[in-house]
Amino acid sequence: MQGKVAIVTGASRGIGAATAKILAERGAKVVVNYARNSTEANKVVASIRENGGEAFAIQADARSMEQMSTLVEETIKNYGTVDILVHNAGMSFVQKSFEDMTFDEFIQKPNDELQAAFVSTKVVLPYMKKQNYGKLIYISSGLSNHPGPNFIAHGTSKGALNSFVKYIAQELGSQGITANVVSPGLVETDATTSMPEGFKHQLTASLPLGRIGYPEDIAKAIAFYASDDSAYLTGSYLPVSGGGEM
Numbered sequence: 001m002q003g004k005v006a007i008v009t010g011a012s013r014g015i016g017a018a019t020a021k022i023l024a025e026r027g028a029k030v031v032v033n034y035a036r037n038s039t040e041a042n043k044v045v046a047s048i049r050e051n052g053g054e055a056f057a058i059q060a061d062a063r064s065m066e067q068m069s070t071l072v073e074e075t076i077k078n079y080g081t082v083d084i085l086v087h088n089a090g091m092s093f094v095q096k097s098f099e100d101m102t103f104d105e106f107i108q109k110p111n112d113e114l115q116a117a118f119v120s121t122k123v124v125l126p127y128m129k130k131q132n133y134g135k136l137i138y139i140s141s142g143l144s145n146h147p148g149p150n151f152i153a154h155g156t157s158k159g160a161l162n163s164f165v166k167y168i169a170q171e172l173g174s175q176g177i178t179a180n181v182v183s184p185g186l187v188e189t190d191a192t193t194s195m196p197e198g199f200k201h202q203l204t205a206s207l208p209l210g211r212i213g214y215p216e217d218i219a220k221a222i223a224f225y226a227s228d229d230s231a232y233l234t235g236s237y238l239p240v241s242g243g244g245e246m
Helices: 014-025 038-050 065-079 103-131 152-175 197-206 215-226
Strands: 005-008 029-034 054-059 084-087 134-139 177-184 237-240
Touching: 005 014, 005 065, 014 029, 014 038, 014 054, 014 084, 014 215, 029 038, 029 065, 038 054, 054 065, 065 103, 084 103, 084 215, 103 134, 103 152, 103 177, 134 152, 134 215, 152 177, 177 215, 215 237
Parallel strands: 005 029, 005 084, 029 054, 084 134, 134 177, 177 237
Antiparallel strands: none
16 A cells, blocks of 8 residues: 555544554555544544654545545645545434434434445545546444344444445446445444443354454454455455354
8 A cells, every 4th residue: 555545534533543544554645534523633643653654634524525525635735646535434323213213313324424425435536537546445334234222223324335335336346446345343442432341241252253343453454445455346345343244
């Protein structure tokens, strides 16, 4: 990935931060996108620079065509092109059973998820087409295939994302652009710290590899898709779950 340019949305913490760091470690110039937390995003940039990498942080709502267009313009101004997009922007969602949920509560997450994926892809596409090269990586969830209680909005949105990526892969493959899905199982991040420890222990016991994931586990799978080692892979779905999706 030496000299490649990567945009990572939702990169101020968790999987996104780990991904930004590992891509930079492997030679990419990284744009650290964040929605609100500039302090954490700048910490990611500082860490990358301290280790000899190149990065800068920029705020943008992944759902906003205007803001994401500005982000890409800044990327081009600083680094000249864009080779890799990691769509990792997280969207809030309502956790309720289907019976207790209204349609407006339900549809908010699929709408936000797909809007962010659509916009992020649209804004990088002209540059990838121009160079006949691009790596599109979208972060899904094992809940897209294996339902969990009260996750109907989230799981449905990620299932829709999985389908979206197949269409992108089919349409853009002839232009040197690949599109793939990385699908984490449960990962130890600040977003999962509120989960009951008993539930985590129960899940861990059921996993063939005997532990829940860390952000670095997911980041390494993303880095594979961002590299030319995955040149003949597109439209694929990779569960990174310690065997949990079996």
